[in-house]
Amino acid sequence: MPSAREDILSRLRRAVAQQPTFPNRPQAPYLPVTRLAPDEDLKARFIAEVERVKGTVHVAPDDAAARRTLRELLAGRNAQRVTMWDEAHIPLPGVTALLQELGIERIQGSNAEVATADAGITGADWAIATTGTLVLSSGPGKPRMASLLPPVHIAVLTEDRIVPRLEDYIAAQRAQRLGVFRRSSNVTLITGSSRTSDIEMHPVFGVHGPLELHVILIENLSEMG
Amino acid sequence: MKDNFSRSVIIALNDIQLQTALDRGTTRGVNNRIVAMGETTDANALRHQARLARERALNHLPDLLQQLERNVIANGGHVLWARDAAELNQIILDLCRKHDVRRVTKGKSMVTEESELNHALEANGIEVTESDLGEYIVQLAGETPSHIVFPMLHKTKEATAQLLHDKLGMPMTDKPEDMTRFVRGVMRRKYLEADMGISGVNFAIAETGTIATVENEGNNRLSTSTPRVYVAVMGIEKVIATWEDYAVLVQLLARSATGQRLSVYNNLMSGPRRADEPDGPDVFYLVIMDNGRSRILGTEYAESLACIRCGACLNACPVYQNIGGHAYGWVYPGPIGSIVTPLLLGPTRAPKLPYASSLCGACQAACPVEIAIPDMLLRLRRDLVQAGDPTPGWRIGMWLWATAFKSPVLYRLGGKMAGMATRLLAGRSGKIKSLPPPFDAWTKQRDFPAFAESSFRERLKRRRGKQTDA
Numbered sequence: 001m002p003s004a005r006e007d008i009l010s011r012l013r014r015a016v017a018q019q020p021t022f023p024n025r026p027q028a029p030y031l032p033v034t035r036l037a038p039d040e041d042l043k044a045r046f047i048a049e050v051e052r053v054k055g056t057v058h059v060a061p062d063d064a065a066a067r068r069t070l071r072e073l074l075a076g077r078n079a080q081r082v083t084m085w086d087e088a089h090i091p092l093p094g095v096t097a098l099l100q101e102l103g104i105e106r107i108q109g110s111n112a113e114v115a116t117a118d119a120g121i122t123g124a125d126w127a128i129a130t131t132g133t134l135v136l137s138s139g140p141g142k143p144r145m146a147s148l149l150p151p152v153h154i155a156v157l158t159e160d161r162i163v164p165r166l167e168d169y170i171a172a173q174r175a176q177r178l179g180v181f182r183r184s185s186n187v188t189l190i191t192g193s194s195r196t197s198d199i200e201m202h203p204v205f206g207v208h209g210p211l212e213l214h215v216i217l218i219e220n221l222s223e224m225g
Numbered sequence: 226m227k228d229n230f231s232r233s234v235i236i237a238l239n240d241i242q243l244q245t246a247l248d249r250g251t252t253r254g255v256n257n258r259i260v261a262m263g264e265t266t267d268a269n270a271l272r273h274q275a276r277l278a279r280e281r282a283l284n285h286l287p288d289l290l291q292q293l294e295r296n297v298i299a300n301g302g303h304v305l306w307a308r309d310a311a312e313l314n315q316i317i318l319d320l321c322r323k324h325d326v327r328r329v330t331k332g333k334s335m336v337t338e339e340s341e342l343n344h345a346l347e348a349n350g351i352e353v354t355e356s357d358l359g360e361y362i363v364q365l366a367g368e369t370p371s372h373i374v375f376p377m378l379h380k381t382k383e384a385t386a387q388l389l390h391d392k393l394g395m396p397m398t399d400k401p402e403d404m405t406r407f408v409r410g411v412m413r414r415k416y417l418e419a420d421m422g423i424s425g426v427n428f429a430i431a432e433t434g435t436i437a438t439v440e441n442e443g444n445n446r447l448s449t450s451t452p453r454v455y456v457a458v459m460g461i462e463k464v465i466a467t468w469e470d471y472a473v474l475v476q477l478l479a480r481s482a483t484g485q486r487l488s489v490y491n492n493l494m495s496g497p498r499r500a501d502e503p504d505g506p507d508v509f510y511l512v513i514m515d516n517g518r519s520r521i522l523g524t525e526y527a528e529s530l531a532c533i534r535c536g537a538c539l540n541a542c543p544v545y546q547n548i549g550g551h552a553y554g555w556v557y558p559g560p561i562g563s564i565v566t567p568l569l570l571g572p573t574r575a576p577k578l579p580y581a582s583s584l585c586g587a588c589q590a591a592c593p594v595e596i597a598i599p600d601m602l603l604r605l606r607r608d609l610v611q612a613g614d615p616t617p618g619w620r621i622g623m624w625l626w627a628t629a630f631k632s633p634v635l636y637r638l639g640g641k642m643a644g645m646a647t648r649l650l651a652g653r654s655g656k657i658k659s660l661p662p663p664f665d666a667w668t669k670q671r672d673f674p675a676f677a678e679s680s681f682r683e684r685l686k687r688r689r690g691k692q693t694d695a
């Protein structure tokens with residue numbers, strides 16, 4: 001008896017054999033979906049889009065300011081336990097030292113343990129301006145759970161990681177032969193805070209994912225000359 | 226499914242709670258989509274682009290499925306194939322045994338609704354929890370989803386609060402925020418205890434063997450990341466060729482489904498946790514199910530396989546707006562359901578569904594992949610007539626209208642149903658040749674309050690004018 005696989009594939013081959021199901025129509029170059037002004041300020045657009053989807057962007061002119069913001073966020077929530085990506089993957093030196101100074105315990109290990117953390121700190125591979133999206137890939141030192149289980153997710157990002165559109169992010173991965181999608185078991189595009197519209201299509205924020213999303217955006221040094 | 230469409234429609238139209246929920250829900254849905262599509266570079270060009278991406282995928286379906294399979298395996302995952310729903314359930318049961326699974330959390334999956342997987346697992350002593358808020362509440366109520374994107378669209382917030390109070394002891398509230406927070410607490414424990422996570426698939430990208438899911442709550446991310454075994458379940462039509470196709474499709478899906486630029490979490494899963502990764506599932510399976518789809522490919526209904534399940538055609542449909550999802554009797558409601566259900570289950574199992582439409586075209590106009598739903602409904606009616614269907618279609622159409630006309634929720638329905646009826650009447654012949662009895666009765670009762678809608682009167686006058694001219 002042929003396997004289910006052989007059965008299905010041979011049926012499909014028969015179906016497409018005679019003639020293609022749809023006429024082969026030429027595909028024009030793809031039009032990107034989101035509008036973008038020629039002189040669009042990507043940073044401003046990114047901030048506006050994140051805030052539309054109930055995330056908060058904290059702009060930091062330099063590392064010291066970024067650390068101050070991080071300190072305020074953690075202290076303001078009375079965080080006792082934090083889970084985080086390895087410092088090498090967070091574009092801000094001194095996070096571990098800051099946690100020690102604040103007497104915050106760093107949680108690693110099983111999901112159940114990580115779930116007790118008050119906040120998760122991560123970097124981000126890229127950010128997408130026109131949709132207000134963060135791109136996080138999994139990898140060594142980059143646990144998925146840090147952006148998923150704690151009630152507060154804090155992502156640290158430098159301005160040069162902002163691309164205009166989702167299409168630009170895909171083009172950049174294409175240029176790298178799509179390696180990230182083979183290397184990382186998980187890539188997540190995060191656009192705002194966890195939400196639902198299940199009850200009468202009324203939007204509610206903070207469902208199963210983090211209740212709060214904070215982005216610490218470190219401005220480019222080059223801009224300051 | 227049983228063919229009790231007529232009965233379900235009467236029940237639906239008389240259910241005030243359902244009517245309230247539908248009214249609040251579908252109106253928001255339609256508005257959100259129109260705004261979001263209007264904000265794009267060029268909505269019609271993008272819909273066409275998305276359509277072509279889906280056509281190319283269907284033209285190369287067997288090759289793309291094999292490419293997908295090769296790449297999932299290269300990523301360290303396993304691929305299993307199911308001819309039908311029974312095989313799918315058996316495969317998952319076998320996986321549960323093999324991996325000693327007691328508890329399962331599920332992200333949204335229409336395919337496992339087709340196979341009624343939850344029943345199969347529960348019958349074998351495995352605890353299954355739907356993790357999407359709406360799906361969970363539907364499961365708690367012992368019901369089935371009534372919308373493909375908003376499963377509990379048939380429920381008001383008041384009924385939801387009562388259910389959570391009765392079943393789980395939630396303090397009574399009328400705030401969706403409080404209900405959501407309460408369910409979050411309940412679900413947290415479930416994720417951490419689950420041995421297996423199961424999710425549906427929105428797109429499977431062949432060139433890298435990546436499974437894409439689309440969600441807003443985080444439940445899908447949790448279901449696919451926390452348990453040690455992750456099983457993704459897809460229909461054969463979900464495969465797409467490239468990441469560029471993904472970029473356009475996923476954005477149109479979000480805009481059409483909920484009016485968002487992107488859904489909150491777009492999860493891209495390529496195999497199990499790598500040796501050097503700190504977390505994620507240890508094992509990954511992709512199950513690919515046919516269940517009647519291969520029969521549709523190569524026929525004049527093939528474009529129904531292009532559907533990306535955004536739900537826009539449901540929200541836009543005057544029939545769905547009035548009868549809700551359950552009356553359609555199976556997993557896929559609304560205009561696309563009226564096509565897919567008879568195609569997948571066989572035409573005699575759902576003979577009335579192709580008539581549950583006024584052919585007004587709102588579905589096709591809303592569809593992000595330009596599916597010609599009214600054309601296919603007409604072809605299905607033709608097929609039914611040719612197969613000797615005993616019930617002429619127009620009678621069902623008229624019945625639907627006349628029934629709605631008499632129902633107690635007439636006041637709010639008036640405009641919508643009337644528009645639907647005139648379009649239905651005109652749709653048959655292009656003109657209304659004679660006004661049937663209930664319609665005729667109404668024209669005598671000029672002061673009938675529900676139909677004070679002037680646009681309807683104008684339309685009626687226009688139609689009658691046309692009739693005299695002819």
Ligand code: SF4
Pocket residue numbers: 481531532533534535536537538539561588591592593594595596
């Ligand atoms: S038929 Fe079109 S509008 Fe309806 S659910 Fe499918 S993709 Fe969406």
